[in-house]
Amino acid sequence: MPWHRAQFTRREIVGNCLGTVAMLSSSSALGIAEAYAQQTQHRRPTPPNELGPSYKKGSPKNTILRTPGDPGLPLTVRGQVFNTRGDALSNAVIEVWQADHLGHYDFDQYRYRAQLAVDSAAAYQFDSVIPGHDPDRVCQHIHYLVLAPGHKPLVTQLYFATDPVFEGDPDHNFGRDPLIHSRELVRPVVLAGDPEEIQAVVRFDLVLELL
């Protein structure tokens, strides 16, 4: 899986470089730099996208947002959190919030709202349903707030390439939602599971800028 390439911390990368140097008696400073550059995957920051009016403070820590029997297509979202140097941010905290399958947000409780911790590889995952269409928005979406010490807060949104609004061509049609300024936020949807229990799976990596 491609994201495994970037599961090294800077310390690990430097350590790997030094190990490589120890084995190569003729290594030069240039060689170290090249090795470092090859192993460090510099990343573009995730495009921000507006917070919207539906944020609610205090979401519970939870990775399973849907409850058994919830209508809507089951969805699993997973990804990793990096900074622009390619470091995996294992101290990042993510908040996600979304509408239910009918496009309605829960303001009274915390349905389809959660705070997610990442693991030692800065990976996260949550189970939910594909959100419905919010009457005030064009496209289905999930809101993200990502915080990590030493980094700029990231507020963004995840969109789905399968959204009917895109008519199967998100490359050309992502601008139909005036709030989508970057095609990058429209993520491919993979259908998995057996025919009786189809589930959508989306990967969404998040890249924060350093302060």
Place this chain on the structure above:
Amino acid sequence: MRWMALWCALVSIEPALGASLKLEKTITVPPDAAVRFAAVSPKGDWVAGACQDGRVRLWSLPSGELRQAFDLEDQRASSVRFSADGALLVGGGDRGGVRLWNIPSGRSKLELKVGEPVVALAISPDKTLLAVARKDVASLLWDLTTGRVITDLPARFAGSLSVDFSPDGEWLASADADTEIRIYESRTGALRATAKDLLLESFAVVFSADSKSIYAGGADRTVSVIDVAGGKVARALPQQPNAVSQLARSPDGKILLALYLDERGSVNPAPVIAWNVMSGSIDAQAFEPKVRPNGGGFLGNGRVIVTSSDGPKFEVWSVR
């Protein structure tokens, strides 16, 4: 279904309160110039509209005569606000343009670039300071005498949704997207208190007439009364079925006009309520099936007016 039940409850109690909206004036605007948001001057003699076509239009009240049309240059007007004495009007646009005009002459006073879409504006009572809330980034506090930024006013993340100066000029409040209400010293922008009690975003903040309290309303469908000194929510007006979109205080400070927003879709009509701030009770509540309130204020005789826009029609309603 719960929303439906709450909505039905609202409709059923409305006649008992006896208030209704009476159409006072229909103003025709160009087809591409729908009024997105409106502001009523403190004396009730002007209404200004932030228009889709990038202009801020100024009509006299009660005649509804168009008196000025100010240009924001190639950007949709997104916010408009009068100074406390009505002598200045400030407008902001979707591309970060801000302009101030003298009223009624219409002479341009100052032009600023704030870099991001303007969400809300406020002028200090002495007209020397301007607060600009920007979309998704920190608000700015400007010194209007020098035309320079005094400081930015950052939230934990994202931007602010509403700003207001206290009537005594001491304080500036911002309703921030991180759900907190921050209270600053207006002269320096130094943070003095943060109200952290609210869980949902506030879309409107207004100081009380004595500058000791802040009324904040938003997605929690409640108007919270926040103590300026301690930054705590002291009390809340009864929760309603809809989110609060705008607030306006009567000149005597006794009435708080709240405009609501239908969360099921902002194109839906929504009610207005005139709250008695002392008792926390409803003085008047009105709902008109075709009206989506986008501005409101008080006329000199104490009457409450509400504006709405329906394409080329800009309507001024009174609350009876």
